[in-house]
Amino acid sequence: MSPVAQTAGTVPSSPREPGERLVRPALLLAGILLLAANMRAPITVVSPLLGTISEELALSSATASVLISLPLLCFAAFSPLVPRLARRWGIEGTLVAALMLLCLAIVVRSLPWTPGLWLGTAGIGASVSAINVLLPSLLKRDFPTRIGPMTGVYNAVQSTFAAAASGLAVPLAGLPGWSWRTAIGITLGFALVGLAVMLPILRAALAGRAARRALTTDPLPDGVGPGSTAGGATAPLAAGTTSDAAGAPAPPRPSTPVWRSTIAWQVTAFMGVQSTLFYSMLTWWPSIERDAGLDPVTAGVHMALLQLSSIGGNLLTGALLRRVDARWVTMLPQPLIIIAFVGMLTAPDAALLWSVCFGFAAGNNIVAALSLFGARTRSHQSAAAVSGMGQSVGYLAAAVVPAALGVLHDATGSWTPVLWVLCGLAALTALLGWFAAGKRQLD
Incomplete structure (x- = not known):
């Protein structure tokens, strides 16, 4: 088990071993936040422009919905593969490769070439899936005592950039000389800045790995080896040390394969x-509001405010997870979600209030779900494995269920049964959250 994962309190500093390089915590934090900025913005930038894209490319409604669901299907397909890549390339190496793929995919998606729209969207889904899976593992490794607050902060950044991309997409597409292709390409800037920050972090990790390998070839006193102090005890790593990629002994894999673990399935069910x-709300809430009599511009503004309001939920949950039993943290947002759905059924004129209610509660839910990947595992390898499983199953459900809800709406001609189904899912989320946030950890 990684010394970082064993630490119960604040991670102490320790003498550096020869050749060991530390990544400054400020640089590592900047890297994490820039990774978060790229997790949702390249996807949400498309939704406000979907009508324009469909008209120009003559896409049917069904085909356009596939364009929105494609990144989620890629999350489901690639998430289980990411932990294997991380074991081969290290966390930092895999994240840098993901950012490189993201930059390429954004460029390809923006080209005046229709297949590029689909290929680029798939590439974005594949690259973001790696970031989705590995950020919880990175926090487990380098910030083991601050998983909740750090998860809240990076989700707040993610929501901010997602809302900005959604809000700026249509105005930018209307600028002289611009088009929807140019507008969806603006997120390339976020990816390039993230890559520029992650490269020195990767260089430090590789240098540390090389130094540790060199140490293994030198004769050392009895009881002393790489990662040990002169007394033979394992030296704890300082916060920000890239222990995994730097060649430190890797924690053992989980004794129970995650796909057979009750704990992993509890977390996966809540995540799903x-x-x-x-994603059901992201797909259908504007349509629900328009059918209730709101104009498209107002519905779009409400969607942006829904995403912005999730920031408050992100930060509140990050703080609560250090002070309150996580089981209560996972349950408390669900009544607010049910209130939002019932409110939309009974008082649609207050749609702005219901949008903010749902956004705030959804911000709570995602932070709680992501923090459980680290909280219910003992090592960052286990966290990555459970994260890959949870996000694969979760995003598969998130891609399939909204389409099924659309079929339900078409069959009934009303959003009322859809909203009642969503109320039932919110109640189920409360129950699953209680079990997902239990005390036992996956070995």
Whole structure:
């Protein structure tokens, strides 16, 4: 087990071993926040422009919905593969490769070439899936005592950039000389800045790995080896040390394969249902509001405010997870979600209030779900494995269920049964959250 994962309190500093390089915590934090900035913005930038894209390319409604669901299907397909890549390339190496792929995919998606729209969207989904899976593992490794607050902060950044991309997409597409292709390409800037910050972090990790390998070839006193102090005890790593990629002994893999672990399935079920709620809302809430009599511009503004309001939920949950039993933290947002759905059924004129209610509660849910990947595992390898499983199943459900809800709407001609189904899913989320946030950890 990694010394970082063993630490119960604040991670102490320790003498550096020969050749060991530390990544400054400020640089590592900047890297994490810039990774978060790229997790949702390249995807949400498309939704406000979907009508324009469909008209220009003559896409049917069904085909256009596939364009929105494609990144989620890529999350489901690639998430289980990411932990294997991280074991081969290290966390930092895999994240840098993901950012490189993201930059390429954004460029390809923006080209005046229709297949590029689909290929680029798939590439974005594949690259973001790696970031989705590995950020919880990175926090487990380098910030083991601050998983909740750090998860809240990076989700707040993610929501901010997602809302900015959504809000700026249509105005930018209307600028002289610009088009929807140019507008969806603006997120390339976020990816390039993230890559510029992650490269020195990767260089430090590789230098540390090389130094440790060199140490293994030198004769050392009895009881002393790489990662040990002169007394033979394992030296704890300082915060920000890239222990995994730097060649430190890797924690053992989970004794129980994650796909057979009750703990992993509890976390996965909670992740899946809360993801389904959020992406169902992301897909259909503007349509629900328009059918209730709101104009498209107002519905779009409400969607942006929904995403912005999730920031408050992100930060509040990050703080609560250090002070309150996580089981209560996972349950408390669900009544607010049910209130939002029932409110939309009974008082649609207050749609702005219901949008903010749902956004705030959804911000709570995602932070709670992501923090459980680290909280219910003992090592960052286990966290990555459970994260890959949870996000694969969760995003598969998030891609399939909204389409099924669309079929339900078409069959009934009303959003009322859809909203009642979503109320039931919110109640189920509360129950699953209680079990997902238990005390036992996956070995």
